[in-house]
Amino acid sequence: MFNKSGYLFLLIVAVLLSSCEKQQPKEPIVKLYVFECGIHEFKDISPFSPGVDEGVAKTLGNSCYLIQHQKGNMIWDAGLDDSIGTKGVDFWEGNLHLTVTNPLMKQLAEINVSPEQIDFLGISHFHFDHTGNANNFVNAKLILQKEEYDAAYGKEPEKYFFSPDSYSKLDKEKAIQLTGDHDVFGDGRVIIKRALGHTPGHQVLYVNLEQEGPIVISGDVVHYTKNWENMRVPSFNFDKEESLKSMKMVAAFVKEKKAMFWIQHDLEQNAGIKHSPAYYQ
Ligand SMILES: [Zn+2]
Structure with a gap:
């Protein structure tokens, strides 16, 4: 079909195409975005450290995460309800003042991710400061430990400081109920780890990034560095x-x-972590 110069032409085109391909940056397997999801101002932090720091005020942050894997999107924790806003609300007989200065939905829109695009919703535990915006992710499959499911959808969710209104729009029938660890995308890059105690079915997240390496994200297994050290x-x-x-x-x-350990509520540590629209890969 082709004469010699025809073959030569095709060969040159093929070489040019393959070199173009090489110049394009490779899409990472996983991108990890960090969002600021509220501020918790405590007048007395000692409930977190019984017998220590009584009457000492401390401010905690609140972080949410988007894991963009080539096979799908997962949100890890849904923070404080965006509607709390900058005016804020009081809790725990005035010991705690909550505010949201940067709504999660706005931060997702800024990186062109709509809540409908979220395939999985991993919630470390169902305390209201982790389910605040959960109802936005109506297409997502919930991933949680069976004990947390039973508490969240049982007779007395409030007994565990859960706020059922904040997750009422999620389809509990399609939830993935775990009794152990779970490899979300099947390649070892994103693993939910069972870590009970803070609530009946608490869990933490392990993400292994190509460039940054492994990161463990705490849930509320601890709230700040000083309590972790002790x-x-x-x-x-x-x-x-x-x-x-x-x-x-x-x-x-x-x-x-040899992982980094990120503490979701640790305001000081989070000040040194890149937040969206920047991401880790
Ligand atoms: Zn919390």
């Missing part, structure tokens, strides 16, 4: 023994993987 269990945790076991398990896992 292995302190908050007085309001569901199960103290399980909480301590989980803290030790997570600490050993972080060490084994």
